[in-house]
Amino acid sequence: MIINADSAQVYSDLPVLSAQPTPEEQASAQHRLFGYLDGSEPCSAARWAADAKIAIEEAHAGGATPFVVGGTGLYMRTLLDGIAPIPHIDPALRATIRKLPAAQAYTQLQRRDPAAAARLAPTDSSRIARALEVVECTGRSITEWRTEKVGGIADQVALNPLLLLPPRDWLYARCDARFEAMMAGGAIDEVKALLARGLPDDAPVMRAIGVPEISDLLARNIDRSEALALGKIATRQYAKRQFTWFRNQAPIHWCRWSEEINDSFIAKIETIFQYL
Numbered sequence: 660m661i662i663n664a665d666s667a668q669v670y671s672d673l674p675v676l677s678a679q680p681t682p683e684e685q686a687s688a689q690h691r692l693f694g695y696l697d698g699s700e701p702c703s704a705a706r707w708a709a710d711a712k713i714a715i716e717e718a719h720a721g722g723a724t725p726f727v728v729g730g731t732g733l734y735m736r737t738l739l740d741g742i743a744p745i746p747h748i749d750p751a752l753r754a755t756i757r758k759l760p761a762a763q764a765y766t767q768l769q770r771r772d773p774a775a776a777a778r779l780a781p782t783d784s785s786r787i788a789r790a791l792e793v794v795e796c797t798g799r800s801i802t803e804w805r806t807e808k809v810g811g812i813a814d815q816v817a818l819n820p821l822l823l824l825p826p827r828d829w830l831y832a833r834c835d836a837r838f839e840a841m842m843a844g845g846a847i848d849e850v851k852a853l854l855a856r857g858l859p860d861d862a863p864v865m866r867a868i869g870v871p872e873i874s875d876l877l878a879r880n881i882d883r884s885e886a887l888a889l890g891k892i893a894t895r896q897y898a899k900r901q902f903t904w905f906r907n908q909a910p911i912h913w914c915r916w917s918e919e920i921n922d923s924f925i926a927k928i929e930t931i932f933q934y935l
Contacts, residue, residue, distance in 0.1 A: 660688070660689040660690075660691060660714065660717070660718040660721075660723045660724070660725045660726065661680075661688055661689065661690050661691070661725075661726050661728060662690075662691045662692055662711055662714045662715065662718075662725055662726065662727045662728070663679075663690070663691065663692040663693045663728065663729055664692075664707070664711070664727050664728060664729030664730075664731055664734045664735055664738075665677065665728075665729035665730055665731055665734075666702065666707070666729075666731040666733075666734060666863065667864075667867040667868070668692075668693055668694065668729065669692060669693070669694070669695060669696045669702045669707065670694065670696055670697070670698050670702075670863075670864045670867070671694040671695070671696065671697060671698070672697070672698040672849065672852070672853050672856075672864055673698075673846075673849055673853070673864065673867055673870075674694055674849070675841055675844055675845040675846045675849055676841055676846040676849050676850065676867060676868075676869045676870070676873075677867060678837060678841070679693050679694055680693060689718070689723065691714040691717070692707070692710055692711065692714060695710075698853060698856065698858055698862065698864035698865075699856070699858060699862070701862065701863050702863060704731075704733045704734050704736075704737040704742065705737060705742050707734050707737070707738075708734065708737040708738040708742065708810065711727065711734075711738050712738070712812060715727075715812070715816070730901045730905075732901070732904045732905060732908060732909075736908070737810075737811075738811070738812060739811050739812060739813040739818075740808055740811040740813060741808035741809045741810040741811030742808060742809065742810060742811075743801075743804040743805045743806075743807055743808060743809075744804070744807060744809050745793055745797065745801070745804045746796070746797055748792050748793065748796045749796055752792060752795060752796055753792050756788050756791050756792045756795070757788050757792075757861075759788070761781070761782060761783075761784040761787060762781065764784070764787045764788055764791055765779075765781045765787050767791055768787055768790055768791045768794070771791065771794045771795065772790060772791070772794040772800045772801070772802075774800055774802050775790040775794070775800055775801050775802050776790070778802070785861070789801065819914075820909070820910075820913040820914060821913075821914050821915075821916060821927075821928075822905050822906075822909055822913055822914065822915045822916065823916050823920065824902060824905065824906055824915050824916065824917045825916070825917065825918060825919055825920060826917075826918070826919065827899075827902070829919050830898055830902070831895050831898070834891065834894040834895045834898050835891045835894075835895070837894070838869065838887065838890045838891050838894050839887065839891075841869065841890075842873075842883075842886070842887055842890070846869060846873060847873055847876070847877070850869070850870055850873040850874060850877065851877055853865070853870065854874060854877065868890070868893050868894055868897055869890050869893070869894075871893075872886045872889045872890040872893065873886055873890070875889075
C-alpha cells in the first residue's frame, strides 16, 4: 500500500498540479490519502497523521506493507514523533487574531510571548497568528507546548527509511520539466476551476506551488511565459528547502540515495523489498 505524505497531493482539486499518481498508476497498487480531501478543508499535520495511522493499520491488517511517500517533512515528523498536545483553539478567538494585520499581531505576540516572537520573522503572518492564538487561548507559550510530543508511532513500527537526495542539477532539471508538463497537461484548467470556488486566499490549497503563478496568468497580470518561469522558480526553491530539511533533520542513520534516480535506484528498491 502506498500512502501519500505530500501536503498538496491530499487535495482532490489539484491532481495535475500536485503531480498525483495517475488513475492508471493508482490502479496498479493500493493508494491512500491521494486527493482524498476537498480544497475547502484545511489539512493540518495532525489531521494527516491521524489519517495515515488508519491507513497503516489497514495495510497491516490486510497483510500489506505500507510505503509512506512524499516530501512534507512536518507530516513525517508528526507521524513518527508525535505532536504537541495543544488544546483546541476557540474558533472566535482564532478568527479575530487571523484578521489582525501582521505588524499588529507581531506586536501583540512580542508582548504576550516574547520568546516565540523572537523566533519568528515579523512578516511570517501565519506562524505569528498561530503562536498568538495559542498563548491567548491557553496562557502558555507555543514554545513550551512543543517540548511535549504525543501520538508518535516510531517506537511501534519497523522502519526502512530511504531519503532521495539526488544531484541538484539533475533535480532542478526534473523540476523544470515537470512544471512544463503540468502547464500543458491541465494545470491551468485546474486552477481556473479552483478560483471559481471562491475559497479564502489563505486556504492551504490556494498556496500550492503553481496556483499563485497560474492565478496571475488567468488574471492577465502576466503572460504564459512569465507564469511558466515563475512556476519553475517556485518549484526549484521548494525542492531546495525540502532537500535541506531532509538532509539536516532526518536521523543520521536513515539511508540516503544521492545519485540520479535510475536503474541502480530501482535495484536498491528491489533489495529493500526483499527484506520486508
